[in-house]
Amino acid sequence: MAEIRFEGVDKHYGKVEAIKNLNFVCEDKDFFAILGPSGCGKSSTLRMLAGLEDITSGSLYIGGRRVNDVKPSERNVAMSFENFGLYPHFTVYENLAYPLTVKKMNKADIREKVLVIAQEMQLTSILNYMPGSLSNGQKQRVSIARALVRNPDVTIMDEPLSHLDAELRGYMRHKIKHTHRALGLTTVYVTHDQVEAMTMADKILIMNHGVIQQLGTPDEVYFNPANEFVAGFIGTPQMNFIACSIQSEGTAVSLINPYGLKVVLSDEQKHMLGGHAGPVKLGVRPHNIQMFTEKTSGRLMTGEVYIVEPLGETNIITIKVGDIQIKAETEPSFKPKLNDTVYFDISSDKCHLFDGNTGKAFF
Amino acid sequence: MKKPRGTITKHLLVAPALVMFLAVTIFPLLFTLVLSFSNWKLGGKMQFAGFDNYKRAFTDELFLKTLLITCVIVVVAVAIEYVLGFLLAMTVNKVVRGKKAIRILILLPMMLAPVVIGFMWKMLFDESYGPINHFLGFLGLPTVSWITNSTMAVISVILVDVWEWTPLIALILMAGFQSLPKEPYESARVDGSSEWKIFKDLTFPMLIPASIAAILLRSIETFKIFDTIFVITSGGPGTATTTSTIYAYTVGLRNFNLSYAAAICIILLIIVVVLCTVFLKLVLKKRKNIELPDEGAVAEMGVAAK
Numbered sequence: 001m002a003e004i005r006f007e008g009v010d011k012h013y014g015k016v017e018a019i020k021n022l023n024f025v026c027e028d029k030d031f032f033a034i035l036g037p038s039g040c041g042k043s044s045t046l047r048m049l050a051g052l053e054d055i056t057s058g059s060l061y062i063g064g065r066r067v068n069d070v071k072p073s074e075r076n077v078a079m080s081f082e083n084f085g086l087y088p089h090f091t092v093y094e095n096l097a098y099p100l101t102v103k104k105m106n107k108a109d110i111r112e113k114v115l116v117i118a119q120e121m122q123l124t125s126i127l128n129y130m131p132g133s134l135s136n137g138q139k140q141r142v143s144i145a146r147a148l149v150r151n152p153d154v155t156i157m158d159e160p161l162s163h164l165d166a167e168l169r170g171y172m173r174h175k176i177k178h179t180h181r182a183l184g185l186t187t188v189y190v191t192h193d194q195v196e197a198m199t200m201a202d203k204i205l206i207m208n209h210g211v212i213q214q215l216g217t218p219d220e221v222y223f224n225p226a227n228e229f230v231a232g233f234i235g236t237p238q239m240n241f242i243a244c245s246i247q248s249e250g251t252a253v254s255l256i257n258p259y260g261l262k263v264v265l266s267d268e269q270k271h272m273l274g275g276h277a278g279p280v281k282l283g284v285r286p287h288n289i290q291m292f293t294e295k296t297s298g299r300l301m302t303g304e305v306y307i308v309e310p311l312g313e314t315n316i317i318t319i320k321v322g323d324i325q326i327k328a329e330t331e332p333s334f335k336p337k338l339n340d341t342v343y344f345d346i347s348s349d350k351c352h353l354f355d356g357n358t359g360k361a362f363f
Numbered sequence: 364m365k366k367p368r369g370t371i372t373k374h375l376l377v378a379p380a381l382v383m384f385l386a387v388t389i390f391p392l393l394f395t396l397v398l399s400f401s402n403w404k405l406g407g408k409m410q411f412a413g414f415d416n417y418k419r420a421f422t423d424e425l426f427l428k429t430l431l432i433t434c435v436i437v438v439v440a441v442a443i444e445y446v447l448g449f450l451l452a453m454t455v456n457k458v459v460r461g462k463k464a465i466r467i468l469i470l471l472p473m474m475l476a477p478v479v480i481g482f483m484w485k486m487l488f489d490e491s492y493g494p495i496n497h498f499l500g501f502l503g504l505p506t507v508s509w510i511t512n513s514t515m516a517v518i519s520v521i522l523v524d525v526w527e528w529t530p531l532i533a534l535i536l537m538a539g540f541q542s543l544p545k546e547p548y549e550s551a552r553v554d555g556s557s558e559w560k561i562f563k564d565l566t567f568p569m570l571i572p573a574s575i576a577a578i579l580l581r582s583i584e585t586f587k588i589f590d591t592i593f594v595i596t597s598g599g600p601g602t603a604t605t606t607s608t609i610y611a612y613t614v615g616l617r618n619f620n621l622s623y624a625a626a627i628c629i630i631l632l633i634i635v636v637v638l639c640t641v642f643l644k645l646v647l648k649k650r651k652n653i654e655l656p657d658e659g660a661v662a663e664m665g666v667a668a669k
Contacts, residue, residue, distance in 0.1 A: 050553055073555035085546035089568045093653050098564070099554040111653070128652040
C-alpha cells in the first residue's frame with residue numbers, strides 16, 4: 001500500500017509562502033499528475049514528498065506512515081529528475097545498478113534486474129556508454145529506468161519530458177503510462193503541460209500560487225472546471241472568457257455584453273446561478289462556437305475575422321467582437337478572409353459561467 | 364575558392380614567440396643532450412664521450428642517494444599536501460560567508476618568492492635563536508634540531524613545502540568542488556545512499572580529474588625542488604637534504620663538471636616523464652564494461668522476474 005496523504009501542508013522559503021494548506025490524497029496505484037504553471041508550488045510539493053525539502057507545517061503520510069522526519073533514503077520513493085540527475089562518472093549500467101548496490105543486493109540479482117529494466121526501456125545497447133555521450137531522450141529513459149529498477153512504493157517524476165522533442169515526448173508518454181500499468185506503480189507526476197496530464201493521469205491536481213485549484217479525473221477537470229483558472233489551463237486552444245452581465249426578462253435569464261452577445265440560460269443553469277446578479281464571465285471552448293458566413297437566424301452574433309490559423313483538420317479562427325477577441329475552432333472548409341464579417345452562435349448548454357470577481361464556477 | 368589571405372602575416376606574427384621558444388626551451392634542451400654525451404670541462408675542448416656520463420651516474424652512490432631523498436620528499440610532501448588541501452577545500456566549500464576572503468588568505472604562502480620563504484623558515488628553524496624553539500622552550504618542551512639533524516632536516520624541508528604548496532592543491536580542488544553538479548546528489552539521497560557513501564561514490568570520483576591535475580603538477584614541481592632547500596639547508600647537514608637538482612648544481616657549477624651535470628639532468632627528465640606516465644596509467648583505469656547478453660536471454664529473465 002502506498003497511499004499518499006498531504007494534511008494541511010505548508011511550505012515557506014524564508015518569508016515566501018510557496019505552498020498554503022495542501023490537502024489531498026493520492027490512492028495506491030494511481031497515476032497522479034500535479035499540474036500548474038511555473039512557480040505554482042508543484043515541484044516543492046514533489047520535493048517534500050521525496051524528502052528533499054523539509055515540511056514547514058502539516059503532515060505527510062506515505063502508506064499510512066507519517067514521513068515528515070523520515071530521510072529520503074528510508075521512504076522507498078524513487079525519483080526521476082527534470083535534469084535527469086544521472087551520475088556522470090558511471091556508465092549507464094552502473095547508473096541503473098546504483099540504487100540496488102546501495103541496498104547491498106548481490107551482483108547476479110543486480111545484473112538481472114538491470115538487464116530487464118534496460119530491455120523494457122530499450123537501453124540494452126547503450127549500457128556501457130557514459131551519460132555524457134547520450135541524447136536527451138536516452139538520458140531521460142535512463143533516469144526513468146533508474147527510478148523503476150528497485151520497485152519503489154512511490155515513483156516521482158519531475159517534468160520528465162520537458163527536455164525532449166515533440167516526437168519523443170509522445171513516445172515517452174505512452175511508454176511511461178504502459179510501465180506504470182505493467183508494474184502496478186503509484187506514480188506522482190509533475191508537469192506544466194496539460195496534454196501530458198490529461199493523456200496519462202488517472203487524477204489531476206491543479207495548483208496555482210501554492211493553492212489547490214481542483215482535484216479530479218481528466219474528464220472532471222475538463223468538463224467541470226472548478227474555476228476560471230482551471231478552465232483556462234486545461235484544453236487547447238484555450239477557453240474563451242467573455243465578461244457579461246446578467247439580464248432578467250420575466251422568467252428568462254440571459255447573459256449579455258455590450259457587443260450584442262446574448263446567451264439564454266436553461267432552467268437548470270438558472271438554478272445553479274442562484275440569485276447571483278454581479279458581474280460574470282462566460283466561458284466557452286473554441287469548438288463549441290458555431291460559425292457562419294451568412295446570417296441565417298435571429299440569434300446570431302456578429303464579429304470580424306482577425307486571424308485564421310489553419311491546422312489541417314481544423315481551422316482556428318480568431319474573431320474580433322468590439323474590443324474582445326474570441327477563438328473558434330471550425331471545419332477546415334470554413335475559410336473566411338481577413339476582416340470578413342462572420343456570424344457565430346454559442347449554445348448555452350455547452351458553456352461555463354464563472355463569478356466575475358472570484359473566478360469560481362457556477363456551472 | 365578564395366585563397367586565404369595574409370598567410371605571411373600570420374607566420375610573421377607567430378615568429379617572435381616561436382623564436383623565443385626555440386631559443387629558451389629547445390636549444391638548451393638539445394645543448395644539454397649533446398653536452399651529456401661529451402666530456403667538456405669549462406675552458407676545455409668538447410670531446411665525444413658516449414655513455415660514459417650515464418654509466419657514471421648509475422654507479423655514483425651519492426647520485427642514487429639524492430634520487431632516493433628526492434623521491435621521499437616528493438611522495439611524502441605531495442601526499443600530505445593532497446590530504447590537507449582536500450580537507451581545506453571541502454571545509455571552505457561549506458563556508459557560506461567570506462569565501463573570497465578565505466581564498467585570498469589561503470593563497471598568501473603561494474604568493475611569496477621561494478627564496479623569501481627559504482630565509483623566513485631558516486630564521487624560524489634556527490636552533491638557538493629561532494622562535495619555534497623559543498616557544499617550545501617556553502612551554503617546557505625539549506628543543507628540536509630542525510635543520511642540523513639529518514632526519515629532522517628532511518622533515519623540516521617537507522614541512523616547508525607543505526606549508527608553501529598546500530594552498531595550490533586546495534585552490535585546484537576548490538574549483539573542482541564548485542563545479543560539482545547538484546542533481547546527482549539529490550538522486551543519490553533518494554536512491555538511499557548514506558552521507559559517507561555519497562562522498563565515496565560521488566564526490567571523490569567526480570573530483571578525480573582535478574585531483575590528478577593537482578597531484579601531477581605538484582609532483583613535477585617538487586621533483587625539481589631547489590630554491591627553498593638551497594636557502595634553508597644548502598643540501599645539508601652532510602648530504603641529508605641534497606636533492607638531485609641540488610646535486611646537479613653542485614656537480615656542474617661548483618665542480619664545473621658540466622657534462623656529468625647535463626647527464627644527471629637528462630636522467631631526471633626521463634624519470635619525471637616515466638613516473639608521470641605510469642601515474643596517469645594507474646589512475647585512469649579503463650572503465651569496466653559489462654558483457655551484453657543477447658535479447659532472448661533477457662526476455663527469459665523478464666518472464667522469470669514476473
